[in-house]
Amino acid sequence: MGFTGLHVYGMTLPMKPMSPIYQDQLPTGSDIGYQLKWDGVRSLAVLSEGNVTLYSKNMLTQNAAFPEIVALLQKQFPSGNLLLDGELVMFDTVLQRPDFKRIQQRVRSKRVVSTESQYPDHQPMYVVFDILHENGLDWALEPFQSRHQRLNELLPEKLPQLFVTDLFLNGDLLWDWVEERQWEGVVSKRLTSRYHEGKKHQDWWKRKTSILREVDIYGITIREGRVASMVMVSDGDYFGRVSLGLNGADKEQLMAYAATHPASSAPFSPLPMDLKKEHVLWLSKPLSCEVTGLEVTPQGVLRHPKISRKPKI
Known part of the structure; x- marks a missing residue:
């Protein structure tokens, strides 16, 4: 060969x-x-x-x-x-x-x-x-x-x-x-x-097949003053970010929730590379939601995530 x-x-x-x-x-x-x-x-x-x-x-x-x-x-x-x-x-x-x-x-x-x-x-x-x-x-x-x-x-x-x-x-x-x-x-x-x-x-x-996973939302990323994505954690580890499935009203609710439930730092250390240049508002009380994706990458994050059940705010 x-x-x-x-x-x-x-x-x-x-x-x-x-x-x-x-x-x-x-x-x-x-x-x-x-x-x-x-x-x-x-x-x-x-x-x-x-x-x-x-x-x-x-x-x-x-x-x-x-x-x-x-x-x-x-x-x-x-x-x-x-x-x-x-x-x-x-x-x-x-x-x-x-x-x-x-x-x-x-x-x-x-x-x-x-x-x-x-x-x-x-x-x-x-x-x-x-x-x-x-x-x-x-x-x-x-x-x-x-x-x-x-x-x-x-x-x-x-x-x-x-x-x-x-x-x-x-x-x-x-x-x-x-x-x-x-x-x-x-x-x-x-x-x-x-x-x-x-x-x-x-x-x-x-x-x-699609992966279905219950995740905790410990933060939201902010770009140009608006919510860009939610930071996911699964079993205590960083699981990537998800935005697909969020509409304008959802993002406004997330921004208001972050303002009333602020945290001073991330729930994991060191900070993942793809978050180091992001403006993240960390949450003192995480939210729960359900997401689907294609696979978990070798880096431990969900590939092509999509929200299947939105967090209750």
Whole structure:
């Protein structure tokens, strides 16, 4: 395939892992397969004679943050050379879906959080969905369906922390399942496609469900003397700003509320970069509202937020 990234253990990695292209509808056809979109952190696993290195999509090593996965892959593949592609995931056993915030905390801390060792359900999983190299064979040149079949031969059993994600042929049924359970979305893949770097292809696509989240409003940004947006906080962390869904009357009410409920400082420190140049009126008594969005970014903010239930003032 001629990847252009790092050269590790005699294998060349892609500069960027193959990434699905966003679109509003699922593609259809006899040549399309469908998989769950796991809400986690992308990871390439490079294995050589018992040595394992995990790489992020930006080619940064992840071993320090995920020693359990390193140890599990070493045990599963004690010999030979492999290059796998997958997603590191933390699972919420109550909601029965991946918890992106928890995996993000692990990545940011670059270590195992001390409390996680006490709770088995807090352990990370490596969900594998592609194979690029195996003992000198360039699997990236083979059709995706063949690559998926080979993965199932290498990992026939679904271990609690290591397994191959399933491949479905009925996209509509999978999408209904995802919407009902509020998972992130569905990835559609051309079964005959080879593995390409980044988004230089027309073979993989992603469709995402909307995220629905209850948030606290701890401040409002002011531009030219008027309310521009509301500052959102979720579970104590900055969650971005939202303005879509506010009308003129809403903004006047927010301005009046801020005047009667002022706070001297932000509820978090340090101040997020995108707020440092903003004029923010902080609230001593936060407001509650409900918002929707496309996804939570790696920075922990909601992408394309929209108000679905306005705050009661």
